[in-house]
Amino acid sequence: xxxxxxxxxxxxxxxxxxxxxxxxxxxxxxxxxxxxxxxxxxxxxxxxxxxxxxxxxxxxxxxxxxxxxxxxxxxxxxxxxxxxxxxxxxxxxxxxxxxxxxxxxxxxxxxxxxxxxxxxxxxxxxxxxxxxxxxxxxxxxxxxxxxxxxxxxxxxxxxxxxxxxxxxxxxxxxxxxxxxxxxxxxxxxxxxxxxxxxxxxxxxxxxxxxxxxxxxxxxxxxxxxxxxxxxxxxxxxxxxxxxxxxxxxxxxxxxxxxxxxxxxxxxxx
Amino acid sequence: xxxxxxxxxxxxxxxxxxxxxxxxxxxxxxxxxxxxxxxxxxxxxxxxxxxxxxxxxxxxxxxxxxxxxxxxxxxxxxxxxxxxxxxxxxxxxxxxxxxxxxxxxxxxxxxxxxxxxxxxxxxxxxxxxxxxxxxxxxxxxxxxxxxxxxxxxxxxxxxxxxxxxxxxxxxxxxxxxxxxxxxxxxxxxxxxxxxxxxxxxxxxxxxxxxxxxxxxxxxxxxxxxxxxxxxxxxxxxxxxxxxxxxxxxxxxxxxxxxxxxxxxxxxxxxxxxxxxxxxxxxxxxxxxxxxxxxxxxxxxxxxxxxxxxxxxxxxxxxxxxxxxxxxxxxxxxxxxxxxxxxxxxxxxxxxxxxxxxxxx
Numbered sequence: 174x175x176x177x178x179x180x181x182x183x184x185x186x187x188x189x190x191x192x193x194x195x196x197x198x199x200x201x202x203x204x205x206x207x208x209x210x211x212x213x214x215x216x217x218x219x220x221x222x223x224x225x226x227x228x229x230x231x232x233x234x235x236x237x238x239x240x241x242x243x244x245x246x247x248x249x250x251x252x253x254x255x256x257x258x259x260x261x262x263x264x265x266x267x268x269x270x271x272x273x274x275x276x277x278x279x280x281x282x283x284x285x286x287x288x289x290x291x292x293x294x295x296x297x298x299x300x301x302x303x304x305x306x307x308x309x310x311x312x313x314x315x316x317x318x319x320x321x322x323x324x325x326x327x328x329x330x331x332x333x334x335x336x337x338x339x340x341x342x343x344x345x346x347x348x349x350x351x352x353x354x355x356x357x358x359x360x361x362x363x364x365x366x367x368x369x370x371x372x373x374x375x376x377x378x379x380x381x382x383x384x385x386x387x388x389x390x391x392x393x394x395x396x397x398x399x400x401x402x403x404x405x406x407x408x409x410x411x412x413x414x415x416x417x418x419x420x421x422x423x424x425x426x427x428x429x430x431x432x433x434x435x436x437x438x439x440x441x442x
Numbered sequence: 443x444x445x446x447x448x449x450x451x452x453x454x455x456x457x458x459x460x461x462x463x464x465x466x467x468x469x470x471x472x473x474x475x476x477x478x479x480x481x482x483x484x485x486x487x488x489x490x491x492x493x494x495x496x497x498x499x500x501x502x503x504x505x506x507x508x509x510x511x512x513x514x515x516x517x518x519x520x521x522x523x524x525x526x527x528x529x530x531x532x533x534x535x536x537x538x539x540x541x542x543x544x545x546x547x548x549x550x551x552x553x554x555x556x557x558x559x560x561x562x563x564x565x566x567x568x569x570x571x572x573x574x575x576x577x578x579x580x581x582x583x584x585x586x587x588x589x590x591x592x593x594x595x596x597x598x599x600x601x602x603x604x605x606x607x608x609x610x611x612x613x614x615x616x617x618x619x620x621x622x623x624x625x626x627x628x629x630x631x632x633x634x635x636x637x638x639x640x641x642x643x644x645x646x647x648x649x650x651x652x653x654x655x656x657x658x659x660x661x662x663x664x665x666x667x668x669x670x671x672x673x674x675x676x677x678x679x680x681x682x683x684x685x686x687x688x689x690x691x692x693x694x695x696x697x698x699x700x701x702x703x704x705x706x707x708x709x710x711x712x713x714x715x716x717x718x719x720x721x722x723x724x725x726x727x728x729x730x731x732x733x734x735x736x737x738x739x740x741x742x743x744x745x746x747x748x749x750x751x752x753x754x755x756x757x758x759x760x761x762x763x764x765x766x767x768x769x770x771x772x773x774x775x776x777x778x779x780x781x782x783x784x785x786x787x788x789x790x791x792x793x794x795x796x797x798x799x800x801x802x
Contacts, residue, residue: 338506341508343534358545
């Protein structure tokens with residue numbers, strides 16, 4: 174498409190504004206995290222890493238971070254297994270209600286978190302299950318599974334089925350085919366799905382609010398701290414930490430799922 | 443073809459290649475293959491020819507084991523393999539889209555069949571080398587499939603299949619994606635390799651020219667059934683039906699005293715000279731002239747309303763073309779002995795002919 178210089182300039186400015194709008198607030202938080210003052214105002218007079226030390230030594234922060242990591246890893250693991258299996262099932266077999274199952278799977282991510290959270294809490298109540306790390310994990314797994322499923326099913330759709338047939342034709346038993354052909358073809362999709370799932374779980378607030386008992390995950394601790402309003406500099410430091418912990422896997426996931434060639438000979442021409 | 447008359451009853455299992463009996467395959471309500479009997483001999487280059495949807499690819503997939511027939515049996519060298527999964531059949535396939543593993547380089551693609559059968563490493567290396575030499579791809583051993591051209595992928599797919607020394611090699615329109623020149627090169631190449639290794643080839647194509655040039659025998663498919671089986675010359679010269687006649691080569695269907703007959707374009711002469719005894723003559727006007735290099739093809743509308751296609755070799759330079767210009771009046775002549783009658787019995791006759799030949 175050929176655009177005039179004027180139009181192109183206009184688009185560039187608009188794009189810059191959008192990016193600023195999206196990322197500007199994050200930058201402000203990062204800046205304030207290094208502000209020595211208790212009261213946050215610009216310009217920043219004294220720089221410090223003091224708040225990071227405070228946050229690091231805060232037992233509440235530590236235990237909530239540890240809980241978040243545990244819950245995130247467990248939810249991701251469950252999502253990996255279930256999401257991949259479901260993707261295979263949906264892709265490979267035609268059965269009654271297949272589209273409905275497909276829809277129901279992605280529902281947790283489409284529904285407002287508050288609905289999912291409330292529904293889970295009620296269900297746990299009725300079943301007399303006490304809220305704990307396990308209920309958090311179950312809650313997170315519901316939507317983590319969706320991203321794994323979406324990634325894997327998309328890859329399966331792009332993969333030529335003749336590769337599986339070729340493997341079988343050349344003498345590979347089903348398990349050998351899975352190990353040598355299917356899994357390598359899906360690996361990057363599975364990893365990308367897992368990284369996204371972990372990132373989603375790690376910063377989840379709403380569903381966690383309903384499924385966590387007395388314990389706090391890191392986002393819940395941040396949420397509470399902001400409401401109390403007494404530890405704002407420390408919160409900033411923690412947020413910067415979370416930011417880094419979330420961006421890294423997402424950036425990596427984006428890179429491995431876009432940088433590679435797509436599988437299937439029809440596409441590799 | 444419900445009678446197993448196309449098979450050699452006296453064939454022993456050791457000379458048998460593939461034997462199909464009463465094979466039927468349905469997809470939903472559609473019958474893709476209907477009650478097919480077929481024998482392919484050992485070491486033969488056998489072609490399954492037909493338009494898309496005629497069942498030839500389905501039959502190939504049944505032989506490979508990717509599909510299980512609804513009825514009938516498939517045996518390989520006398521062993522029933524109807525229910526055997528693909529990975530336990532002594533059959534390998536060259537896929538239409540090559541189906542090379544994108545995450546392996548050429549050498550590992552070719553080695554795959556040996557690797558999954560746990561062949562010793564040193565032996566794998568040696569056999570991969572031989573296979574790549576055979577298809578002249580040695581220098582590309584470390585390339586990924588994505589870095590190869592269509593013709594090169596074709597060669598790798600071939601090497602990957604023949605390295606396993608299958609009893610039968612199945613080729614599903616392997617040259618379909620290549621351009622004309624490359625296709626003709628690969629046709630020669632495939633024949634050379636087939637002679638060299640002596641494996642039975644079953645070749646699926648919709649290209650009648652390919653089928654005629656490459657095959658020892660060919661089967662013409664029509665909506666899930668085999669219309670005719672025979673050597674190329676026989677299928678061409680003595681088509682069993684109007685369908686075969688029109689699908690294999692160009693043909694004219696003419697009225698003869700006892701019915702209808704097929705007359706090939708090259709059997710007709712354009713002659714304005716004196717008439718000879720024993721030939722049939724018909725007058726008409728030329729409606730189209732197409733220069734095809736080796737031959738010139740004329741379309742002539744006869745005075746009785748029929749249109750005939752005539753082929754004449756361009757043997758005496760280009761001057762001949764101008765002799766017969768469009769719109770000009772011509773007389774066509776042919777020998778009735780060259781016309782192959784299409785009777786209701788002709789199918790059976792051809793089958794018997796094949797049987798006789800097969801027994802030689």
